[in-house]
Amino acid sequence: MKGGSQDFTLVEADVSLNGNEWKRHPIVTGPEAPCILGIDFLRNGYFRDPKRFRWAFGIAAAETGGVKQLNTLPGLSEKPSAVGLLKVEEQQVPIATSTVHRRQYRTTRDAVIPIHKMIHELETQGVVSKTHSPFNSPIWPVCMSDGEWRLTVDYHALNEVAPPLSAAVPDMLEFQYELESKAAKWYATIDIANAFFSIPLAAECRPQFTFTWRGVQYTWNRLPQGWKHSPTICHGLVQAALEKGEAPEHLQYIDDIIVWGNTAMEVFEKGEKIIQILLKAGFAIKKSKVKGPAQEIQFLGVKWQDGWRQIPTEVINKITAMSPPTNKRKHKLS
Structure with a gap:
């Protein structure tokens, strides 16, 4: 893929936000660019800092501990x-x-x-x-x-x-x-x-x-x-x-x-x-x-x-896992 005047590459890598749970996720990278991890992935991750505060990327962390259900x-x-x-x-x-x-x-x-x-x-x-x-x-x-x-x-x-x-x-x-x-x-x-x-x-x-x-x-x-x-x-x-x-x-x-x-x-x-x-x-x-x-x-x-x-x-995972259509009939069905 191309971004402006630079060529970028889409690769898949095992990624972890907390060092424990690893998931395979697409990453965009290039010769003069850092690895770019999609905000959709970052938003799915919650983690606790050394002071035990709960954090998330892009959105407020959801905290339900101690809340009566x-x-x-x-x-x-x-x-x-x-x-x-x-x-x-x-x-x-x-x-x-x-x-x-x-x-x-x-x-x-x-x-x-x-x-x-x-x-x-x-x-x-x-x-x-x-x-x-x-x-x-x-x-x-x-x-x-x-x-x-x-x-x-x-x-x-x-x-x-x-x-x-x-x-x-x-x-x-x-x-x-x-x-x-x-x-x-x-x-x-x-x-x-x-x-x-x-x-x-x-x-x-x-x-x-x-x-x-x-x-x-x-x-x-x-x-x-x-x-x-x-x-x-x-x-x-x-x-x-x-x-x-x-x-x-x-x-x-x-x-x-x-x-x-x-x-x-x-x-x-x-x-x-x-x-x-x-x-x-x-x-x-x-x-x-x-x-x-x-x-x-x-x-x-x-x-x-x-x-x-x-x-x-x-839902996102199911969509990304779908194979692209290889002929006109499959394209219409998709």
Whole structure:
């Protein structure tokens, strides 16, 4: 690469900010220039000086030691499959304008046992039940990044015949602009556990969501994942619960909530109030899905600190690890 009239070289080297943890990172160098290490790497490093003060490059160091964390509050669940039951009337949702019946796909061997366990557990929790229906949609199990499986159904065909809903979830970009305008010092996030599965459906709306496993038909007694209107309905009910409980200032995106403030105590009190409101409403919240108060936090795939949003390091690493396209077809796909 060229910088002005000088030729520069991009190389990769093992770099450490503290002498202990080493990471491979690009460095720009040249015959008459010092090695230039990107600020994106420097900002990821925190270290303590001989006086035990914590430092970082370019941004204030995030210090959470000694700060009481929201995940220590009572009432939070440690169960991976925690499901609540929202204390509302069974929801009347749009019913398909025509019958949809799609055969089950062939599932992978790795998915068979997890699917069986999930269906059994969901049936025990009252989330699904056996049924007979002219409708049918194929199961589409998803293995999450943490190794856990999620039971989703391919509702593409059903979505095509679902009547429209006028309400919608917030625009993601506007959401980020609003959070950025708060210029907060501290944050906390709350993610409701299996929020869709906490919302009861009216009996007459359930047959359209039928799926089949091992020759037995099941349907959802709660709001299913994969249906086009589930995010909108869930967002509205969570919003209504928070408004009814007079929740402190926050931002909500479907089942994810963030609070902010200038001190850790301010954020803790806001988060505690919101958690109490949600639990009282009937939602379940897992300890592992409550973060903060912290000066740096990740929310909806974006890292926030000092009112600024940043791309998380793991996302940058994935992008830089991608191979460049070698032909026109791959270029279009990228």
